Amino acid sequence: MNSLIIKNLQKTYGNGVKAIDDVSIEITNGMFGLLGPNGAGKTSLMRTIVGLQSADSGQIFFNDINVLEKPDFIKKQLGFLPQDFGVYPKVSAYDLLNHLAILKGVAIYGERKDQILSLLEKVNLSAHRKKEVHTFSGGMRQRFGVAQALLGNPKIIIVDEPTAGLDPEERNRFNRLLSEIGEDRIVILSTHLVEDVRNLCSKMAIMNQGKVLLQGNPEDLITSLEGKIWKKQIQKEELAHYKSEYSVISSQFTAGKLNIYLFSDNSPKGFQNVNPSLEDVYFSTLNTNSLAL
Numbered sequence: 456m457n458s459l460i461i462k463n464l465q466k467t468y469g470n471g472v473k474a475i476d477d478v479s480i481e482i483t484n485g486m487f488g489l490l491g492p493n494g495a496g497k498t499s500l501m502r503t504i505v506g507l508q509s510a511d512s513g514q515i516f517f518n519d520i521n522v523l524e525k526p527d528f529i530k531k532q533l534g535f536l537p538q539d540f541g542v543y544p545k546v547s548a549y550d551l552l553n554h555l556a557i558l559k560g561v562a563i564y565g566e567r568k569d570q571i572l573s574l575l576e577k578v579n580l581s582a583h584r585k586k587e588v589h590t591f592s593g594g595m596r597q598r599f600g601v602a603q604a605l606l607g608n609p610k611i612i613i614v615d616e617p618t619a620g621l622d623p624e625e626r627n628r629f630n631r632l633l634s635e636i637g638e639d640r641i642v643i644l645s646t647h648l649v650e651d652v653r654n655l656c657s658k659m660a661i662m663n664q665g666k667v668l669l670q671g672n673p674e675d676l677i678t679s680l681e682g683k684i685w686k687k688q689i690q691k692e693e694l695a696h697y698k699s700e701y702s703v704i705s706s707q708f709t710a711g712k713l714n715i716y717l718f719s720d721n722s723p724k725g726f727q728n729v730n731p732s733l734e735d736v737y738f739s740t741l742n743t744n745s746l747a748l
C-alpha cells in the first residue's frame with residue numbers, strides 16, 4: 456500500500472496570492488478526486504507534490520520519505536498526465552513512447568519493448584502504434600497520455616483535468632481505464648467535473664482559495680446532506696430575492712424552468728425536499744461553507 460501524507464502545507468506566490476493555505480490530506484491506493492473551481496489551488500498543490508515547485512512550510516511524505524527534502528524520491532515513482540501536452544513531434548506513438556521510456560530510465564531494450572507493447576494494448580492503441588500522435592483524436596491522445604504516464608510502472612499518478620474536450624463515449628472509455636490503473640497505486644485526479652469524481656473516486660477533497668474545505672468519501676458526504684437540500688421552481692426575476700433570503704447553493708435551468716436549490720436544516724415554506732447529490736455537496740461547500748463535518 457502506498458501512502459501520501461500532506462501536513463499543513465503553505466505556499467504564497469511573489470504576487471501575494473496564497474495558493475496553498477494550510478492543506479493537510481492523507482491519500483492511499485485508489486483514486487482520489489481533487490475538486491475545485493478554476494484558481495482554487497489544485498495545480499499549485501500538484502506541482503508541489505511532484506517537486507516542480509517549493510512550499511513555504513509544511514511537509515509531504517510519500518511512503519514515509521519527506522519529498523520536500525528529497526524530491527527525486529517521488530519523481531522516480533511518478534507518472535504525470537498533464538491537461539495538455541501541447542504540440543507532439545512528428546513521430547509514431549511507438550517511437551514517442553520509446554523515447555519517453557528511455558527518459559524515464561527504462562534502460563534495457565527488451566524490457567522497454569515489452570512494456571510499450573503491453574501499455575499500447577492496455578490503452579487500446581495497438582492498432583495505431585505506427586501512426587503519428589498528432590493525427591490522433593482527443594480521446595486517443597488522452598489514452599496515449601495514460602500509456603506514457605504508466606511507463607516505468609509508477610506508484611503514484613497525477614492526472615490534471617483529463618476528460619476536458621472528450622465526447623461521452625471517449626470519456627467513459629477513458630474513465631474505465633483510469634479506475635483500472637488506480638487499483639494498485641495512488642491516482643490523484645484534479646478536476647472541476649463533479650460527475651467524474653462521483654463515478655471514479657473513493658476519496659475526495661474540495662478546494663477553494665488555497666484551502667481544503669471538505670474531504671472524505673463521496674457517499675458519506677452525500678449522506679450527510681440528507682434532509683437538508685430543498686428545491687423550488689421560480690421565475691428568473693425572483694432569483695435575487697431568494698438569494699438574499701436563503702442559503703441558495705445552486706440554480707439551474709431544466710426544460711426552460713429555473714430551479715433553485717438551497718441548504719437548510721429546517722423545511723423552508725414552498726420548497727420540496729430532494730435527495731442530495733455530490734453536486735449539492737460541492738455547491739453547498741463552496742457557496743455556504745456551512746457543512747459541519
Ligand SMILES: Nc1ncnc2c1ncn2[C@@H]1O[C@H](COP(=O)(O)OP(=O)(O)OP(=O)(O)O)[C@@H](O)[C@H]1O
Nearest residue numbers: 468470472474491492493494495496497498499500
Ligand atoms: N506562478 C504563479 N505566480 C503567481 N500566482 C500564481 C502562479 N500560479 C498560480 N497562481 C495563482 O494561484 C492561484 C491558484 O492557482 P492554481 O493554478 O493552483 O489553481 P487551479 O485550481 O489549478 O486552477 P485551474 O483549474 O484554473 O488550473 C490562482 O489565483 C492563480 O492565479
